[in-house]
Amino acid sequence: MRIEVTVxxxxxxxxxWGGESLLHTLRERLGLxxxxxxxxxxxxxxxxxxxxxxxxxxxxVLGAQADGHEIVTVEGLGQEGQLHRVQEAFVxxxxxxxxxxxxxxxMASVDLLERRxxxxxxxxxxxxxxxxxxxxxxxxxxxxVRLAAAx
Amino acid sequence: xSSPAVTLPGTKLELGRVGESVPRxxxxxxxxxxxxxxxxxxxxxxxxxRTVRSPHAHARIASIDTSAATGMPGVHAVLTHSxxxxxxxxxxxxxxxxxxxxxxVRYFGxxxxxxxxxxxxxxxxxxxxxxxxxxxxxxxVDAEQASAHEALHPDHPDNVLRRLTIRHGDPEAEGDVxxxxxxxxxxxxxxxxGPESGLAIPDGEGGIxxxxxxxxxxVDRDQVAPCLxxxxxxxRIHLAGVGGAFGGREDLSMQIHGALLALRTSRPVKxxxxxxxxxxxxxxxxxxxxxxxxxxxxxxxxxxxxxRILxxGGAYASSSTAVASNAASFACGPYAVAxxxxxxxxxxxxxxxxxxxxxxxxxxxxxAGEAQMDRLAAAxxxxxxxxxxxxxxxxGDVLPTGQRLAGSLPVAxxxxxxxxLPVPEPEELPRDPIRLPGGAGNVTRGExxxxxVGFALGFKNLCYxxxxxxxxxxxxxxxxxxxxxxxxAAAEVGQGVxxxxxxxxxxxxxxxxxxLAPHTTSTVGSAGSASASRMTWMAAGAVRLACxxxxxxxxxxxxxxxxxxxxxxxxxERIYRHPLTSPLDPQTGQITGERAHVAFACAAxxxxxxxxxxxxxxxxxxxxxxxxxxxxxxxxxxxxxxxxGTAQGLGLALMxxxxxxxxxxxxxxxxxxxxxxALDMPPVDAVLVEDPExxxxxxxxxxxxxxxxxxxxAIASALRAATGRALPRVPVRPQDIAL
Numbered sequence: 001m002r003i004e005v006t007v008x009x010x011x012x013x014x015x016x017w018g019g020e021s022l023l024h025t026l027r028e029r030l031g032l033x034x035x036x037x038x039x040x041x042x043x044x045x046x047x048x049x050x051x052x053x054x055x056x057x058x059x060x061v062l063g064a065q066a067d068g069h070e071i072v073t074v075e076g077l078g079q080e081g082q083l084h085r086v087q088e089a090f091v092x093x094x095x096x097x098x099x100x101x102x103x104x105x106x107m108a109s110v111d112l113l114e115r116r117x118x119x120x121x122x123x124x125x126x127x128x129x130x131x132x133x134x135x136x137x138x139x140x141x142x143x144x145v146r147l148a149a150a151x
Numbered sequence: 152x153s154s155p156a157v158t159l160p161g162t163k164l165e166l167g168r169v170g171e172s173v174p175r176x177x178x179x180x181x182x183x184x185x186x187x188x189x190x191x192x193x194x195x196x197x198x199x200x201r202t203v204r205s206p207h208a209h210a211r212i213a214s215i216d217t218s219a220a221t222g223m224p225g226v227h228a229v230l231t232h233s234x235x236x237x238x239x240x241x242x243x244x245x246x247x248x249x250x251x252x253x254x255x256v257r258y259f260g261x262x263x264x265x266x267x268x269x270x271x272x273x274x275x276x277x278x279x280x281x282x283x284x285x286x287x288x289x290x291x292v293d294a295e296q297a298s299a300h301e302a303l304h305p306d307h308p309d310n311v312l313r314r315l316t317i318r319h320g321d322p323e324a325e326g327d328v329x330x331x332x333x334x335x336x337x338x339x340x341x342x343x344x345g346p347e348s349g350l351a352i353p354d355g356e357g358g359i360x361x362x363x364x365x366x367x368x369x370v371d372r373d374q375v376a377p378c379l380x381x382x383x384x385x386x387r388i389h390l391a392g393v394g395g396a397f398g399g400r401e402d403l404s405m406q407i408h409g410a411l412l413a414l415r416t417s418r419p420v421k422x423x424x425x426x427x428x429x430x431x432x433x434x435x436x437x438x439x440x441x442x443x444x445x446x447x448x449x450x451x452x453x454x455x456x457x458x459r460i461l462x463x464g465g466a467y468a469s470s471s472t473a474v475a476s477n478a479a480s481f482a483c484g485p486y487a488v489a490x491x492x493x494x495x496x497x498x499x500x501x502x503x504x505x506x507x508x509x510x511x512x513x514x515x516x517x518x519a520g521e522a523q524m525d526r527l528a529a530a531x532x533x534x535x536x537x538x539x540x541x542x543x544x545x546x547g548d549v550l551p552t553g554q555r556l557a558g559s560l561p562v563a564x565x566x567x568x569x570x571x572l573p574v575p576e577p578e579e580l581p582r583d584p585i586r587l588p589g590g591a592g593n594v595t596r597g598e599x600x601x602x603x604v605g606f607a608l609g610f611k612n613l614c615y616x617x618x619x620x621x622x623x624x625x626x627x628x629x630x631x632x633x634x635x636x637x638x639x640a641a642a643e644v645g646q647g648v649x650x651x652x653x654x655x656x657x658x659x660x661x662x663x664x665x666x667l668a669p670h671t672t673s674t675v676g677s678a679g680s681a682s683a684s685r686m687t688w689m690a691a692g693a694v695r696l697a698c699x700x701x702x703x704x705x706x707x708x709x710x711x712x713x714x715x716x717x718x719x720x721x722x723x724e725r726i727y728r729h730p731l732t733s734p735l736d737p738q739t740g741q742i743t744g745e746r747a748h749v750a751f752a753c754a755a756x757x758x759x760x761x762x763x764x765x766x767x768x769x770x771x772x773x774x775x776x777x778x779x780x781x782x783x784x785x786x787x788x789x790x791x792x793x794x795x796g797t798a799q800g801l802g803l804a805l806m807x808x809x810x811x812x813x814x815x816x817x818x819x820x821x822x823x824x825x826x827x828x829a830l831d832m833p834p835v836d837a838v839l840v841e842d843p844e845x846x847x848x849x850x851x852x853x854x855x856x857x858x859x860x861x862x863x864x865a866i867a868s869a870l871r872a873a874t875g876r877a878l879p880r881v882p883v884r885p886q887d888i889a890l
Contacts, residue, residue, distance in 0.1 A: 017272065019272065020272075024271075027191070033184070033188075033190075033191035034184020034185070036188070036344070036345070036394075037190055037346065038345065038394070038426065039820070039821050040426065041426065041820065041821075043426075043821035044344060044821055046344060073184065074184040075183065075184045078183070083179070083182065083183070087179075087183060091174050091175070091178035091179055092174055094175070094787040094788065094790070094791050096175055096178050096181045097645040097647070097791060098343070098344070098345065098393060098394050098395040098396075098644060099177070099181030099182075099392075099394075099645065100345040100394030100395060102181050103182075106182055122586065124829075125585070125829045126585060126830065129828045129829045129830040130828075132344065132821065132828065133829075134341075134799075134826060135395055135795045136795050137791075137795045137796075137797055137798035137827075137832050138829045138832045139790075139794045139832070139834065140790075141829070142829075
């Protein structure tokens with residue numbers, strides 16, 4: 001079936017199979033592999049995107065369900081040649097190691113700071129608790145969110 | 152590595168020399184989503200591969216019927232063992248694992264057949280349509296029964312892969328006090344987030360290019376080529392983006408399978424495991440059963456350590472024999488012990504295969520040994536930190552293998568520095584449930600919460616041991632315009648070795664204009680594995696050597712002194728080796744040369760926990776650690792390794808265990824196999840103790856493993872202090888505390 005979506009402010013049309021996830025549509029049909037495929041069943045948060053401004057796991061949404069909706073992926077953050085302040089803070093603080101969880105954590109952090117511009121440490125931990133990271137032990141990710149909030 | 156499309160304002164990415172904290176060079180592409188991981192790859196005309204796996208832990212294969220699958224829509228190839236053109240088996244230490252099962256499967260998830268199709272869903276359906284007829288056999292699932300069971304591999308009649316006994320001094324020596332314990336460690340999984348994946352592309356001339364997430368490109372090539380009946384140079388392995396490794400990518404996953412499908416179809420083939428498949432697609436940390444006895448005198452000095460270690464290696468060898476050696480070598484901990492009897496045995500079973508995971512044998516014995524040291528402290532009424540100080544290894548001491556400690560190992564220093572860290576004050580009740588044991592799952596007001604403080608000490612080897620020819624190649628090209636290109640196949644698995652290589656090259660060449668070429672087997676020699684806390688040491692050694700040789704070459708051809716801005720092109724490759732090691736004597740476990748291990752690193756850790764003893768829920772409040780790092784090349788990255796390594800040890804202490812029933816994994820998902828989340832991790836205060844390793848470039852030591860070795864033991868120690876229970880098994884479950 002053919003769907004129309006707005007992805008990172010761009011109107012796109014794409015043919016999808018009815019059973020495929022939005023994650024598959026983004027990664028394999030729209031050329032946007034930034035959202036990651038770590039579990040594909042809503043456990044790890046690596047595929048987090050904004051769907052009409054709401055943080056969702058792209059693996060738990062069907063591609064077909066996104067028809068007529070607006071999606072922002074990690075590729076759509078920041079301006080031309082300029083990182084989003086959350087992306088910048090992740091690099092500076094050393095919050096990235098293997099980086100596979102990073103796109104999802106960046107999206108979750110962006111979403112948190114939209115809702116809570118100055119979150120407490122506990123609010124940061126709770127907001128990011130649906131995103132698994134296996135490399136960092138999270139300490140530098142918390143530091144990155146605090147740094148981004150301060151800016 | 153290509154230059155990032157965007158730059159980071161205000162951050163001098165280009166400035167980074169040895170000893171400076173600098174952001175990762177791959178940081179920007181990783182935060183923008185541009186960085187291409189092995190599962191992100193795409194090639195024109197690409198097919199999707201799928202693996203058919205055994206649903207049994209042990210069975211004979213009566214027949215495989217592929218006829219239905221072959222004719223299904225989009226299907227281009229269906230392969231079984233009879234389609235493997237070359238060697239039928241592969242393996243890191245012993246070629247005992249079939250590329251595709253032949254007449255028997257030995258573990259749940261063993262690969263039996265392959266499919267390639269246009270779409271992943273077509274491949275999935277075709278794989279499901281392959282009819283494999285099995286005759287189930289009784290599985291060997293209890294490692295204690297291994298020798299009584301029919302042989303799983305004909306060349307190991309008693310199912311024993313390796314037994315190593317270390318006899319040191321008088322193993323019968325008695326002390327004033329003796330403590331005994333029996334300890335168990337569950338099966339831990341690396342649980343890297345990037346699933347096994349890769350893309351195999353036929354070159355049209357019979358050869359193949361494989362883009363894959365791996366830890367050692369050249370050893371992959373050397374295992375893949377014989378199975379494809381190709382020469383090594385016809386198989387080119389290229390590093391794709393690696394989503395974490397932790398030992399779990401030392402063994403092959405999709406490499407041969409993808410290549411077989413690609414060569415058969417003459418099309419690029421991509422294979423990406425799902426999470427459930429990943430849990431059976433790589434080896435795990437060995438589960439262990441350990442019986443230990445520690446004898447000491449009244450003054451607290453250890454007299455004799457006796458330990459029997461049984462490791463379940465699962466169905467295939469992987470790196471089990473080296474893991475057993477490590478478990479035995481580090482069984483006594485970083486303590487001076489005059490007498491010891493250590494026996495480590497690793498056996499074949501029909502459980503999931505085990506191999507390398509961060510800490511590599513030292514984790515299991517550290518957990519048991521440190522529990523014993525706490526018991527000993529209690530029996531002697533000594534402070535546990537004081538007991539450890541009284542027995543701390545020092546340079547010149549002799550290890551149980553007979554090896555004299557010659558290099559750096561500041562054991563007493565890490566104990567003191569860790570013990571000095573201020574422990575946070577207890578937090579008052581009531582409080583936000585997010586800060587109670589169990590978090591939002593805790594339905595009390597904290598009435599049953601008890602606090603405990605634990606301490607542990609751990610150490611392990613750096614680099615490969617026991618006579619393994621451990622080397623790393625690097626190649627440096629100096630261009631006429633003053634720029635330099637470094638080639639090194641050291642796998643960037645997230646640990647930051649790319650930065651290390653560039654920092655070393657910039658330091659040695661005295662220029663900022665250095666680029667790292669793509670990691671591949673086709674332009675540079677082997678770097679060895681990104682494992683064993685060796686890659687920083689070995690890559691730094693090789694790159695420094697190659698830089699020195701390049702500068703020397705330039706001087707010989709008449710270039711000016713100082714920089715590289717001369718009009719002479721230079722291209723040199725050099726191989727770095729650390730001082731030679733030699734094997735342990737198989738009868739006595741004693742060294743047969745000067746050393747079995749080239750060097751060591753240690754860490755001390757103090758953990759504060761709160762336990763709701765009524766509900767069995769836990770919360771790690773704080774961790775403080777002092778780690779022996781030699782010389783920190785990039786301090787920010789070293790702290791990152793300590794924090795991340797601590798998290799994995801916390802996972803083993805509290806939640807992580809592969810569960811099996813009759814050899815079948817029952818929790819192959821992140822819903823059922825839990826790893827620490829943002830709510831589980833405490834703050835980690837880490838002190839870097841810099842005591843340079845004399846034999847290593849810049850005095851560096853690997854830093855990835857010590858925190859994982861020690862943190863499980865430290866957290867278990869704190870849980871015992873909070874509950875008063877023996878807690879001899881990790882992970883500690885709620886019912887171990889509250890029932």
